[in-house]
Amino acid sequence: MEIVRPDSVAGVLDALASHPDALVLAGGTDTMVLVNAGALRPEYVISLRHVEDLKAWNARFIGAGVTYARLEESEIAALAELSRTVGSPQIRAAGTLGGNLGTASPAGDALPFLAAVDATIELVSKHGSRTMPWDEFLIGPKQNALEPAEIILGAHLPDDMPWRTAFAKIGVRQAMVISIASVCVTRNEAGETTVALGAVGPTVLRARRAEMMVSAEKDPDEAALDEFQRLVSEESRPITDHRSTAEYRRMAVGVLARRALERCLV
Amino acid sequence: MTTRADTEVGVAFGVGESAPRPDGIPKVTGHFAYASDLHAQDMLWGATRRAPHAHATITSVDVGPAVAMPGVHAVLTYDDLPAERFQGQIVTDQPVLADGTIRYWGEVVAIVAADDPTTARAAADAIEVEYEYLDPLTDVDEALAAGEVLREAVAYRGVRDVHGAVVVEATYETATQDQAPLGNEAGIAIPDGAGGIDVYGPTQWTHVDHEQIVACLGLRPEEVRVHPTGLGGAFGAREDLSLQTHLCLLALQSGRPVRMVFGRAESFAAHVKRHAARMYYRHEADLDGNLVRVEAKLLLDGGAYSMTSPAVVANAVGFAVGPYRCPNVFIDGYALRTNNPPAGAMRGFGAVQTGFAVESQMDRLAEELGMDPLELRLLNAIGPGDVLATTGQVITEPLPTREVIESVRAMPLPEDSISSDVRDLPGGTGLTTPSSVVVRGVGYAVGFKNLAFSEGFDDFAEARLTLTPVGIDIHTAAIEVGQGMVTVLEQIARTVTGVESVRVVFDHTSQIGSAGSTSASRQTQMTGGAVMRAAEQLRTEILEHYGAEALSNDGVWRNGELVVSLVEACLEREFSAHVRHRHQETDEPDENGQGNLHVDFAVSAHRAVVDVDPVLGLVKVVKIDTAQDVGFALNPMSVIGQIEGGTMQGIGLAIMEELVIDHGVVRNASFTDYLLPTFLDAPPVEAVLIEQPSSWGPFGAKGFAELPTISSTPAVVAALRAATGKALTRVPVRPEDIAF
Structure with missing residues (x-):
């Protein structure tokens, strides 16, 4: 196994051009599990750890190489909250936002946030860069729109970030657990609300009918919140697997969304 | 000087x-140096080929592609076994390599030894195995109906048609718990050049391994030396052989040392589990709360082979009534043969399953009687001079049942206020649960178990x-x-x-x-x-x-x-x-399961305080207090360590630890999905040690380290019932069991 450690995006793309089957490695918190299990036997590894460009982070952009340990310090409530739920301190020190995008699991903790704020994803190759909405990038369970010889540069956030955001996630222990349902809710001063759901569909989902309903409520009362909760559950598309049942996930994601919205209304 | x-x-x-x-x-x-650190000169690496089905007929095996690979030194299947082809510490019924039929998921079909681990893995994968899939038998009631009984154990005492004025009846279930020791199975076998062999593997008893390995290799006893190794935990998982015989066979075949180190996923396939159980219970008491009659049918899922099931079911029966007086007892216990992974020993050994059921029944009975659950227990508690309800034997050693209950009741409760630190709320850092929805519950339970070997075993x-x-x-x-x-x-x-x-x-x-x-x-x-x-x-x-x-x-x-x-x-x-x-001789049970079957006993009590999100069904165990019967604490710090660890294993079974098995196939063979409590799930544990010296332990010491696991599970579930009003007859309690 050969490992190269370029220090620039151009260096990564050069290495990728000469080794199209290379494994691109960031934090390795998903990838190394597969390697250790023998499911992945890379011959050529391109490490991203020394690429400073990927670690850029500002109010409008989060580089693919930004770790959850850093994102825990974000001033955006939901971003800090979701980052705190990722694995253990060791995993948060290694795992990156780009990893969630690369793996594209519907349970990826950062993905409901990116969906809720309508982030766009920037990809880069030798032919230049392209930027696409999150829902064109995340196209199925563990499937994304990344082309060979292309890497994820990062996620762009909108200019007008919502006023309040909240994230919540259910797992069957207090920490270090894969989500069985998660939500991110945003609400701006005009009452416009978005809600994105994780681990209750083949990809991260937006509950558009619930959003529309509650965005029209300037000061949602109990009945409105009940209806919001009901619509979120209805719009989820969960399955039963070894982690939970579809019935529980459907119920729980509605409750989570309502509680997250209530945090945004305070 | x-x-x-x-x-x-x-x-x-x-x-x-x-x-x-x-x-x-x-x-x-x-x-x-743990077992996984062992090396020897000119060492080869072993690997296994395991069946992906729970029940199948092997229609063909072609080892040709493996044998042909450069660097491969040995490939063995059932037909290559040199002597005894079956192993097992109580009943010799487990084929060393699959005998043409696959009876559980992960059963070993073939083993290989090669120059390096990658080649060994590739060779094992290259073996061509064809299966004809068969329907697996995975339900214990169906296994009983089909007569697939590994052992029936009973406890019959008193008169069948005596009845109490107050009756409570329920069915309880415990799911499959894994010992989940941090150290995976690993070992090495080294030929001595004279036809004999030295083997180092994960074990809890080298001499019982030795008997089985000697028979399977066809060597003289002195030609096989079983060595202890550094173990990263056992909890019963190392009572049965895992890779030792395979290592020896490969080493003798290749003439070179052979090492195997399992990964986590393979470890889940390689060791026995705690028996899943379904338990039908009926308690009858008089209007004052005195137990009059207990009847139970206990179905323990033994999985594909006997392992230690015959002893586990006897223990489940023996402690099925708890440390309580009852003149009329009718317990039928069955260890059943199914196509689930083989079950065997795990901390508590049968007394965990019936401990959960019987303590749940005592709470149910107290509620029916309108009595305080601890008063009901104190009323029926046994101590020295009393008769064990199941076996009829008189308790001759100290047994501080009342003292553990009263001690734990006297311990201060935590403050009523619900924490505002998210890590202390149900759901933890997931921010699922505002403190305003949290409900608190308090529950108690008692644990009871034998010490050392029973039933006439020459211990x-x-x-x-x-x-x-x-x-x-x-x-x-x-x-x-x-x-x-x-x-x-x-x-x-x-x-x-x-x-x-x-x-x-x-x-x-x-x-x-x-x-x-x-x-x-x-x-x-x-x-x-x-x-x-x-x-x-x-x-x-x-x-x-x-x-x-x-x-x-x-x-x-x-x-x-x-x-x-x-x-x-x-x-x-x-x-x-x-x-x-x-130790003093014990009796074999008579046809009614009566006799001095056990040499000694220990008791424990736990009180659990839980905070629950009743809507989402999420749980945080806030505090656990316990009183433990230890005889004499030879090493107080070590005693506390065992109490804390055992308590956490019991909390794990109460709220999260479950091997999810679907048609005999394990669906969560990883630490990503087999959830063990983390540090944030661990409540403070306060322990009171009851020191009433044993007459036969050194300096009065008693064994006790299984007890914390037995009473913590039912105490947590009792607290969850108090908080939610749900019946909760199954562990682990899942979020959906509370939410719906």
């Missing part, structure tokens, strides 16, 4: 002190103590699995002899006789008892030889003067004492 005063103040780190573990610093600093442990120029060596075949036996053996030898410089030498099977298994909470009393007696003999022999009255690190003392140093004594002659220690 040492003065007499030094010997009079007593030896340092003797019994009753929190002496440090000799292996503590090496383990913390990474210098301790003994050997120890040999020898004087060395620097101190005393304690030779034993007893296995240290992390529990701290190594420390208490040293403490016992120090206190008895006065020599502080002692060490434990872990012998292989040809060097010393059996110590019995490190299980059944028995080693402190059994090997500890052997060490105490051998230490007494050694001390007497040395003192009589020199006409002296004391020993120390410096040597032998008479009238306050040093007579000889240890070096001088060792040069003069060999001083050594070898003891085989037995």
Whole structure:
């Protein structure tokens, strides 16, 4: 196994051009599990750890190489909250936002946030860069729109970030657990609300009918919140697997969304 | 120059002190050699090929592609087995390699040895195996109907048609728990060049492994030496053979040392589990709360092979009524053969399953009677002189059932206020649960179990103590699995002899006789008892030889003067004492399961305080208090460590630990999805030690380390019932069990 450690995006793309089957490695918190299990036997590894460009982070952009340990310090409530739920301190020190995008699991903790704020994803190759909405990038369970010889540069956030955001996630222990349902809710001063759901569909989902309903409520009362909760559950598309049942996930994601919205209304 | 005063103040780190573990610093600093650290020159790597189905017929096996791979030195299947083709410590019914039928997921079809682990894995994968899939039998009621009984054990006492005025009836279930030891299975077998072999593998009892391996290799007993290895936990998972026979077969076939190290996923397939159980219970009491009649049918899922199921089901039956008086008892217990992964020993050994059911029944009965649940227990509690409800035997040793209940009741409860730190709320950092929705519950439970081996088993442990120029060596075949036996053996030898410089030498099977298994909470009393007696003999022999009255690190003392140093004594002659220690004989059960089946018992009580999000069904255990019957705490810190660890294992079973098995196939064979409690799930544990000395344990000590696991599970579930009003008849309690 050969490992190269370029220090620039151009260096990564050069290495990728000469080794199209290379494994691109960031934090390795998903990838190394597969390697250790023998499911992945890379011959050529391109490490991203020394690429400073990927670690850029500002109010409008989060580089693919930004770790959850850093994102825990974000001033955006939901971003800090979701980052705190990722694995253990060791995993948060290694795992990156780009990893969630690369793996594209519907349970990826950062993905409901990116969906809720309508982030766009920037990809880069030798032919230049392209930027696409999150829902064109995340196209199925563990499937994304990344082309060979292309890497994820990062996620762009909108200019007008919502006023309040909240994230919540259910797992069957207090920490270090894969989500069985998660939500991110945003609400701006005009009452416009978005809600994105994780681990209750083949990809991260937006509950558009619930959003529309509650965005029209300037000061949602109990009945409105009940209806919001009901619509979120209805719009989820969960399955039963070894982690939970579809019935529980459907119920729980509605409750989570309502509680997250209530945090945004305070 | 040492003065007499030094010997009079007593030896340092003797019994009753929190002496440090000799292996503590090496383990913390990474210098301790675990089984996975073993190497040998010219070593090959072994790998297994396991079946992906729970039940199938093997229609063809072609090892050709594996044999043809460069670097492959041995490929073996059932047809290559040289002697006995089946193994098992109680019943010899498990094929060493699959015998044409696959009876559980992960059964080993073939084994290979190759130059390196990658080649070994590739070779194992290259073997072409064709299966004809068969429907798996996975339900215990169906297995009982089909007559697939590994053992039936009963306890019949009293009169069947006597009834109580108050009746509670329910069915309880416990799911499959895994011991989940941090150390995966690993080992090495090294041919001795003369036809014999040395094997190092994960074990709790080398001598019982030895019997099975010898038979399967067709060698003479002295040609096989089973060595202990550094173990990263056991909890029962190492009571049955995992990779030892396979390593020996590959090493003898290739003529080279062979090593295997399993990954986490394979580890889940490689060791036995705690029996899943379905338990039908009916309790009857009079209007005052006196138990009149208990009837139960216990179905334990033994999986594909016997393993220790025959003993586990006997224990489940024996403790099915708890430490309570009851004149009329009718328990039918069955260990059933299914196509689920084989079940065997796990901390608590049958008493965990019935402990959950019977304590749940006591709460249900208290509610029906309108009684305080602890008062009901105190009313029916047994102690010395009382009769064990299931076997009819009289309790002759201390049994502080009332004391553990009263002690735990007297402990202060935590403050009522719900924490505002998210890590203390249900759902933790997931921010699922505002404190305004949280409901608190408090629950109690009692645990009860036998100590050491029962049912007439010839239970003994050997120890040999020898004087060395620097101190005393304690030779034993007893296995240290992390529990701290190594420390208490040293403490016992120090206190008895006065020599502080002692060490434990872990012998292989040809060097010393059996110590019995490190299980059944028995080693402190059994090997500890052997060490105490051998230490007494050694001390007497040395003192009589020199006409002296004391020993120390410096040597032998008479009238306050040093007579000889240890070096001088060792040069003069060999001083050594070898003891085989037995506990009092027990009976085999009669046809009604009656007799003095058990030599001794221990009890425990737990109180759990839980905070629950009743809408989402999420749980945070806030605090656990416990009182434990320990006889005498030889090492208080070690006792507390066992209580904390055992309690956490019980909390795990109560709220999260479940091997999810679907049509016989394990769906969560990883630590990503087999959830163990993390530090944030661990509540503070306060423990009161009840020290009523045992007549036969060293310095009055009793085994106890299974007990915290038995009473913590039902205490947590009782607290969840108090918080939610749900029946919660199954563990682990899942979020959906509370939410819906």
